[in-house]
Amino acid sequence: MTNLITVSTCNLNQWALDFKGNKERIVESILIAKKQGSKLRIGSELEVTGYGCLDHFYENDTITQSWEVLAEIIKDARLYDILIDIGMPILYENCRYNCRVIVYNGIIQGIRPKKWLANDGNYREMRYFTPWMKADNYSIKYKLPFVIEQIHNQAFVCLGNITMNCLGTKIGFETCEELFTPQSPNIDLSLNGVEIICNSSGSHHELRKLDKRLDLIINATKRCGGIYLYANQIGCDGDRLYYDGCALIVVNGEVVAQGSQFSLNEVEVITATVDLDEVRSYRSSVISRNMQAMANDNLFASIDVPFRLQEGEANSSLKPTTKKTIRYHSPEEEIALGPACWLWDYLRRCGGPSGYFIPLSGGIDSCATSMIVYSMCDLVFKAIKDGNKKVLSDLQKVSKQSLEWIPESPEQISDKLFHTCYMGTSNSSKETKDRAEALSKRIGAYHTTLNMDSIVAAMVTLFEVTTGKKPIYKIFGGSPTENLALQNIQARLRMVLSYLFAQLLPWCRNSYGGLLVLGSSNVDECLRGYLTKYDCSSADLNPIGAISKTDLKKFILYCSEHYENFSILKDFITAVPTAELEPIVEGQYTQQDEADMGVSYDELSEFGYLRKVEKLGIYSMFVKLLHKWGKTSNSLHDNLDGCIVTQLEDLDNIDVKKSVLTRGLSPREIAEKVKHFHKFYAINRHKQTTLTPAYHAENYSTDDNRFDLRPILINSKFEWGSAKIDLLVDAMEKAEKEIMKLD
Ligand SMILES: Nc1ncnc2c1ncn2[C@@H]1O[C@H](COP(=O)(O)OP(=O)(O)OC[C@H]2O[C@@H]([n+]3cccc(C(=O)O)c3)[C@H](O)[C@@H]2O)[C@@H](O)[C@H]1O
Numbered sequence: 001m002t003n004l005i006t007v008s009t010c011n012l013n014q015w016a017l018d019f020k021g022n023k024e025r026i027v028e029s030i031l032i033a034k035k036q037g038s039k040l041r042i043g044s045e046l047e048v049t050g051y052g053c054l055d056h057f058y059e060n061d062t063i064t065q066s067w068e069v070l071a072e073i074i075k076d077a078r079l080y081d082i083l084i085d086i087g088m089p090i091l092y093e094n095c096r097y098n099c100r101v102i103v104y105n106g107i108i109q110g111i112r113p114k115k116w117l118a119n120d121g122n123y124r125e126m127r128y129f130t131p132w133m134k135a136d137n138y139s140i141k142y143k144l145p146f147v148i149e150q151i152h153n154q155a156f157v158c159l160g161n162i163t164m165n166c167l168g169t170k171i172g173f174e175t176c177e178e179l180f181t182p183q184s185p186n187i188d189l190s191l192n193g194v195e196i197i198c199n200s201s202g203s204h205h206e207l208r209k210l211d212k213r214l215d216l217i218i219n220a221t222k223r224c225g226g227i228y229l230y231a232n233q234i235g236c237d238g239d240r241l242y243y244d245g246c247a248l249i250v251v252n253g254e255v256v257a258q259g260s261q262f263s264l265n266e267v268e269v270i271t272a273t274v275d276l277d278e279v280r281s282y283r284s285s286v287i288s289r290n291m292q293a294m295a296n297d298n299l300f301a302s303i304d305v306p307f308r309l310q311e312g313e314a315n316s317s318l319k320p321t322t323k324k325t326i327r328y329h330s331p332e333e334e335i336a337l338g339p340a341c342w343l344w345d346y347l348r349r350c351g352g353p354s355g356y357f358i359p360l361s362g363g364i365d366s367c368a369t370s371m372i373v374y375s376m377c378d379l380v381f382k383a384i385k386d387g388n389k390k391v392l393s394d395l396q397k398v399s400k401q402s403l404e405w406i407p408e409s410p411e412q413i414s415d416k417l418f419h420t421c422y423m424g425t426s427n428s429s430k431e432t433k434d435r436a437e438a439l440s441k442r443i444g445a446y447h448t449t450l451n452m453d454s455i456v457a458a459m460v461t462l463f464e465v466t467t468g469k470k471p472i473y474k475i476f477g478g479s480p481t482e483n484l485a486l487q488n489i490q491a492r493l494r495m496v497l498s499y500l501f502a503q504l505l506p507w508c509r510n511s512y513g514g515l516l517v518l519g520s521s522n523v524d525e526c527l528r529g530y531l532t533k534y535d536c537s538s539a540d541l542n543p544i545g546a547i548s549k550t551d552l553k554k555f556i557l558y559c560s561e562h563y564e565n566f567s568i569l570k571d572f573i574t575a576v577p578t579a580e581l582e583p584i585v586e587g588q589y590t591q592q593d594e595a596d597m598g599v600s601y602d603e604l605s606e607f608g609y610l611r612k613v614e615k616l617g618i619y620s621m622f623v624k625l626l627h628k629w630g631k632t633s634n635s636l637h638d639n640l641d642g643c644i645v646t647q648l649e650d651l652d653n654i655d656v657k658k659s660v661l662t663r664g665l666s667p668r669e670i671a672e673k674v675k676h677f678h679k680f681y682a683i684n685r686h687k688q689t690t691l692t693p694a695y696h697a698e699n700y701s702t703d704d705n706r707f708d709l710r711p712i713l714i715n716s717k718f719e720w721g722s723a724k725i726d727l728l729v730d731a732m733e734k735a736e737k738e739i740m741k742l743d
Pocket residue numbers: 484487488491529530531532533534535536579596683686712713
């Protein structure tokens with residue numbers, strides 16, 4: 001026997017505070033679900049307001065307008081004959097809750113507030129919402145606002161930790177973060193006989209993160225059995241995060257439907273026909289599970305809904321959806337797609353600007369940023385080819401083209417939207433100038449080349465006339481201060497020129513509207529502070545601000561293979577990174593990034609990870625890197641932690657001494673690197689506070705405004721921790737000498 005039921009979930013491209021647009025997308029998703037024969041549709045977390053309203057959640061307007069949107073949905077008879085689960089904020093006794101509102105045929109069946117709020121990393125739900133902490137099966141009679149009551153005379157609804165007892169199956173809810181908690185609601189829901197679990201999320205993209213989310217869902221339903229529907233927001237809803245959709249339908253640990261992770265579609269509904277009997281036989285044959293279910297108290301307020309979701313057996317045309325292989329993107333693809341979708345949403349939603357402008361240096365970072373813009377053009381082109389009328393009309397509007405204009409290639413889109421500029425000085429080389437030009441040409445962007453020596457000279461002359469002193473470069477005998485000042489003025493002037501060009505280039509091309517300026521400092525440089533404050537790093541948006549140089553290089557390589565005729569990219573990969581801010585003497589660069597920084601990009605990525613993700617201070621970082629980068633063999637590693645605790649007494653132990661250092665860096669070298677990193681990190685932390693809003697791509701992002709909250713003024717000596725490091729290094733060196741003697 002089969003017990004088939006057709007259910008839907010979706011990716012919604014919501015936008016914070018766009019109540020009108022959000023409502024339209026919700027309605028469209030319900031209509032699509034109905035068209036696909038569905039009896040249940042779930043939407044993303046806080047879909048009515050958009051997930052990322054931040055402090056706008058404090059405004060009562062946000063709540064009242066949510067009710068107004070819901071009222072219109074309730075009134076709309078086209079949305080009947082399907083159970084709908086809608087996310088919005090609700091105020092009860094002056095506390096704000098993050099809720100699911102369950103509606104059937106214009107009647108609100110129940111409201112389920114989120115219990116376990118997301119409050120780490122990018123998330124601050126506790127700033128706006130109160131977690132629902134009442135006893136589990138306690139519910140209240142919630143008085144509905146007049147705007148709802150007047151529609152069908154419904155004055156009250158049950159609010160609490162509810163489940164829906166439909167005719168023939170039970171439905172329950174967990175909201176985003178709750179899936180990630182050790183005691184996820186889905187466990188109790190399944191033990192209480194809930195067969196369909198609806199998870200509505202506002203979950204953001206991070207490189208290599210998708211498998212964590214999928215693993216949790218798959219494992220939950222593998223262990224407990226059940227049908228799991230996952231809905232998510234997709235796109236940029238007004239801030240640094242990209243929500244990465246990937247709506248999912250899973251049955252007993254098998255994926256039967258998966259939505260896109262990166263897409264320009266505003267509404268994507270996925271639907272599957274699933275068999276409730278599969279859940280019943282999966283669960284009931286596991287006796288240990290059944291004993292737990294039997295012993296489990298009823299933790300939920302159960303609401304009866306007079307609606308049968310199952311299809312009658314007479315509907316023989318219906319077949320259960322077959323299982324699918326999960327689709328993952330490689331990290332390089334994720335870089336190509338995530339920031340590109342984010343840039344598209346940002347551009348079309350921000351109104352006036354008619355494209356992007358980038359100062360293109362001929363180096364890796366601005367090249368990677370440009371390739372992301374190219375990827376955006378490519379996605380837009382493909383969407384138009386696939387018949388996406390909204391994308392076409394958005395493109396025509398942004399690029400100020402007529403309704404007749406239809407692009408024939410990504411390059412034609414790039415020509416309208418993307419502007420690049422090489423800003424050379426006498427310190428620049430022909431190689432970087434040519435590379436920038438060649439890349440821009442291949443992408444199809446509108447390129448300009450300029451020489452700004454006269455402006456730099458004018459500034460330096462002004463300084464000289466005012467103070468009577470003339471700064472000169474180090475290689476000509478100047479001090480480090482003079483040398484730095486001469487570099488920084490070039491870098492800062494590039495920023496001023498960028499905004500001038502961004503404002504006027506469309507006008508030069510007989511169009512109108514300005515351009516958004518793109519910055520391209522990567523996460524490693526930001527962490528080390530290897531950038532001039534308020535230079536080209538101070539742009540409008542930075543697509544790569546949370547991506548490491550190592551990943552960017554891999555991304556360029558991927559682009560050179562993925563897109564046709566991009567062999568020019570190989571030249572970027574092999575070029576030595578240099579700022580070209582100091583004079584080139586006899587054809588040789590005097591300045592190379594890694595030498596200048598005193599640390600390699602790979603090492604910076606490591607420091608960044610240990611600092612932010614592993615949360616290590618200076619001393620623990622040193623110890624961790626001793627294990628990782630050190631010459632010590634495993635037996636010394638094994639003893640190292642004990643040594644630290646017992647003030648290195650163990651190093652007198654002959655076995656430890658025998659574990660001779662064979663490869664890697666010495667403890668002193670590691671200590672120097674760790675201290676060096678901390679010194680520059682601390683000195684330059686102030687730069688993070690002014691950094692351009694960047695796409696959040698990594699869990700070791702340095703974004704001071706939302707994600708990585710640190711003091712601006714830090715004592716760069718870290719005296720206490722450094723002294724402990726020195727003590728350990730001395731002891732290890734002493735031990736090493738003794739080993740040498742023994743040998
Ligand atoms: N604690 C603090 N809190 C708030 N502000 C603080 C501060 N300390 C300095 N400042 C401010 O910051 C200024 C120093 O920062 P900044 O002007 O950036 O100058 P600074 O960091 O000294 O120099 C820029 C660095 O970026 C490197 N770089 C390399 C490659 C390319 C580029 C490029 O731009 O293309 C740059 C360059 O070699 C140099 O190491 C001070 O003059 C002061 O105004």
